[in-house]
Amino acid sequence: HDFLTHSSGLPPLPSLIFAMADSLREDPTISMFGEKAADALDTHPPLRTYEELMDFIAKQDFALLGRPGRYFSYSNDAYGLLGAIIERVGGEPYEQYVMRHIVEPAGMDRSAFKLDCLPGGAELTQLYVKKPDTEAVIAAPGWWESRPMAAAGFLRSNVVDLIRYMEIYRNRGKVGEEQVLTEDSVRQMVTPYMDSGMGGDYGYGLMLTANYHGFSLVEHGGGIKGVSAHVTSVPEAGITGAALANLGGVPSSQALTAAMNILLGLPLASRRFAQQDYRYLEDHLASLTGMYPSGEGLLPPTKIVIGEAGLEAHLHPKVYPVRMIGPYQGIVEMYGPQDEGMPITFLRNDMGDVFAVAMGARMMLKKDLEQS
Structure with a gap:
């Protein structure tokens, strides 16, 4: 339950980098992800099995x-x-279990964990990345792979198949006439267990919004090199949607939300939560500043500082304004003031001091700027 709801207490760790190491070493664009990205891969052997992943975490x-x-x-x-648990209990490799019990029954015939397992004639997109110094978009051949992290999001798919998958949550476990999941399993997955911040909750592998202007949303999204993805289901409206981009860092979720707003009869710019400006005194803003390192990626820590125009988030290699919309809550305006942006919440301990930040669905502990 704690693993499914991302509430185990595990902090962001570098495991994924080493679990993808074999494909990262073959990637000609690896330098786009940090000047020392290639060197970081030499600090630990690749993780190729569940046992190696467990040993690394331990x-x-x-x-x-x-x-x-x-x-x-x-x-x-x-x-x-969780993939290791499914493999042990299911008695077959995780990828085979998912294909046999979910992908194939749902009719997702353009989805696979391995690209060479796609049917003949299946078209495959070209991946792209942005050069961090010039913003130029260049082709980035090579898909990142990871056997021990397969359950963390390595199924390759398209928008048609993703919509078929999301029908499971709109239609009580059914895709067409096929009962892929039991109604009870779906109920468990869409039960809100954890507050994920800014008015949203988290079920089992799903982001939940109980009241989006009178509608409920069942969603998920994410990204990796050359991919930005988001899926949404609005059960009571009978609507399911998916958005995919073959470029990382694209606001696919905002594009999909705008499309869903049209179908739901809402204003195009409707947002998930109110965004009224909240005025902070400068000495109060100072309590939010600091370094917030994450062990997960290859990039430097997030740095929150006070700039000329107010609070700023330094997310290598860019600097974004942070607009405060409530006590200890703000929006990192990554795509401009008209976009929904990335929610950021500053977490306080029992003494009232900020000790961590929740941003990008991750919780990162604070270090003072002087210590960093």
């Missing part, structure tokens, strides 16, 4: 973010380990 020097069930922090490690 040897990491970290403290839990809190007791299990206390905090929400997205954990690829937790889902990688």
Whole structure:
């Protein structure tokens, strides 16, 4: 339950990098993900099995973010380990289990974990990345792979198949006439267990919004090199949607939300939560500043500082304004002030001091700027 709801207390760890190491080494665009990205791969052998992943996590020097069930922090490690559990209980490789019990019954015939398992004639997109210094978009051949992290999001698909998959949550476990999941399983998955921040909740592998202008949303999204993805289902309106881009860092979720707004009869710019400006005194803003490192990626820590125009988030290699919309809550305006942006919440301890930030679905502990 704690793994499924990202509430185990595991902090962001570098496991995924080493679990993808074999494909990262073959990637000609690896330098786009940080000047020292290639060098980082030499600090630990590749993780190729579940046992190696477990051993790696066990040897990491970290403290839990809190007791299990206390905090929400997205954990690829937790889902990688869930894949190991499914494999042990199911008695067959995780990928085969998912294909046999979900992908094939749902009629998702253009989806596979391995590209060479797609049917003959299936068209495959070209992946692209942005050069961090010039914003130029260049082709980025090569798909990242990871056997021990397969359950964390390595199924390749298209919008048609993703819509078929999301029908499971719109239609009580059915895709067409096929009962892929039981109604009870669907109910468990769409039960809100954890507050994921900014008015949203998290079920089992799904983001939930109970009241989106009178509608309920069942969603998920994410990205990896050359991919930005988002899926949404609005059960009571009978609507399911998916958005895919073959470029990382694209606001697919906002594009899909705008399309759903049209179908739901809402204003195009309707948002998930109110965004009224909240005025902070500068000395109060100073309590939010600091370095917030994540062990998960190859990039430097997020830095929150006070700039000329107010609070800023330094997300390598860019700087974005942070607009405060409530006490200890703000929006990182990554795509301009008219977009929904990335929610950011500053978490306080029992003494009232900010000790962590929740951003990008991750919880990252604070370090003072002077210590960094």
